Amino acid sequence: MTAQKVIIIGTGPAGYTAAIYTSRANLNPVVIEGNQPGGQLTTTTEVENFPGFPDGIMGPELMDNMRKQAERFGATFVSGSVTSVDLNQRPFRVVMDDSKEYLTESIIISTGASAKMLGTPGEKEMVGRGVSTCATCDGFFFRGKSILVIGGGDSAMEEATFLTKFASEVTIVHRRNELRASKVMQERARQNPKIKWILNVTPVRVVSDASKVNGLVVKDNQSGEERTVSTDGIFVAIGHTPNTGFLGNQVEIDDRGYIVTKDQSTATSVEGVFACGDVVDSHYRQAITAAGSGCKAAMDVEKFLEGSMFHDWLLQTTT
Incomplete structure (x- = not known):
């Protein structure tokens, strides 16, 4: 050989x-x-x-x-x-x-x-059509939109903060009440008026009409109840x-x-x-x-x- x-x-x-x-x-x-x-x-x-x-x-x-x-x-x-x-x-x-x-x-x-992906139904199918793993790559396409960032670490805080340059509103979704991100990154995100929070919930499935994302179904970890959070895009930032x-x-x-x-x-x-x-x-x-x-x-x-x-x-x- x-x-x-x-x-x-x-x-x-x-x-x-x-x-x-x-x-x-x-x-x-x-x-x-x-x-x-x-x-x-x-x-x-x-x-x-x-x-x-x-x-x-x-x-x-x-x-x-x-x-x-x-x-x-x-x-x-x-x-x-x-x-x-x-x-x-x-x-x-x-x-x-x-x-x-x-x-x-x-x-x-x-x-x-x-x-890393969530593995929830509808996520894989909507990558590139409303689901993204790169804020720097895709944030520009969500100008004036309402979007979700899933994660609780430094990457999620950084992505959410970056996305506020384009989106009208950014909501951080995390499965725990406490974040894994450093105190500095948490504080920076919390002081940003465009960033909202939905904590202690588990993503269940991505809602879409096959051409674009419409929402995310989440389950409250305490009550077990499910609800749909309306959104124009989902950024997965879990590493x-x-x-x-x-x-x-x-x-x-x-x-x-x-x-x-x-x-x-x-x-x-x-x-x-x-x-x-x-x-x-x-x-x-x-x-x-x-x-x-x-x-x-x-x-x-x-x-x-x-x-x-x-x-x-x-x-x-x-x-």
């Missing part, structure tokens, strides 16, 4: 950008697409904050364009997901869900982080789960499950393995920042495969 120069695990803006750059560097990357080719942007509608598209572009179209651009320069795309990797020695071994195996001199991980399970703890991750990279680079704790996009980013989680880190990962891989130049460069960035 001939070892590849580089295998990119995952797509989305980070993986596709890494594929474009490694292809142009004549590294002939093999890109393993995962169970959601194109990543989370394929579930969105119009993207208005990606540079270069003054009139916006549909998320699936943007991802398809990136894929075609990488193919143009010679990237090879493989359908399926990675079930395990062996990073104990080079070449690394990558095992697919169809039992196909690849050997590779280097790996770029761009598997992203999946937004993200980095997609790193297939790594088997062979690279360093932080206490939230995100891959740790060395300062000023995309290098992980395993020499020859790099990571980019939302699998390393718990803060920004934007298409443009993911694309930028994909570019960095590709350039880091190129330096690594050239040999000692990479080690000298990495030493300079970490001292």
Whole structure:
């Protein structure tokens, strides 16, 4: 079995950008697409904050364009997901869900982080049509609307506060009377006159007319009674789960499950393995920042495969 120069695990803006750059560097990357080719942007509608598209572009179209651009320069795309990797020695071994195996001199991980969902009826069907997991991405579409934010942590407080720039009213819905958010974030939200509160309730189901969200049925945790809260949109802000399970703890991750990279680079704790996009980013989680880190990962891989130049460069960035 001939070892590849580089295998990119995952797509989305980070993986596709890494594929474009490694292809142009004549590294002939093999890109393993995962169970959601194109990543989370394929579930969105119009993207208005990606540079270069003054009139916006549909998320699936943007991802398809990136894929075609990488193919143009010679990237090879493989359908399926990675079930395990062996990073104990080079070449690394990558095992697919169809039992196909690849050997590779280097790996770029761009598997992203999946937004945690409620799992309530009607939620999945209305993603992109009133249900969202990204206030920065979709808040603009809810100007003058009444919306709900579900969650009680810092992310929920931050998203709710951000959404008040657009919405006429934002209501935070949480299953407990107490919030998990820091005191500072709670106080900021409570002082915002546009933010309302519905606490100690459990979301039951999303109400819609198939084209848009109309409300959310919640159950009072004390009385057990159900009621419908009218709304134009629902933002689920209960956290993200980095997609790193297939790594088997062979690279360093932080206490939230995100891959740790060395300062000023995309290098992980395993020499020859790099990571980019939302699998390393718990803060920004934007298409443009993911694309930028994909570019960095590709350039880091190129330096690594050239040999000692990479080690000298990495030493300079970490001292």
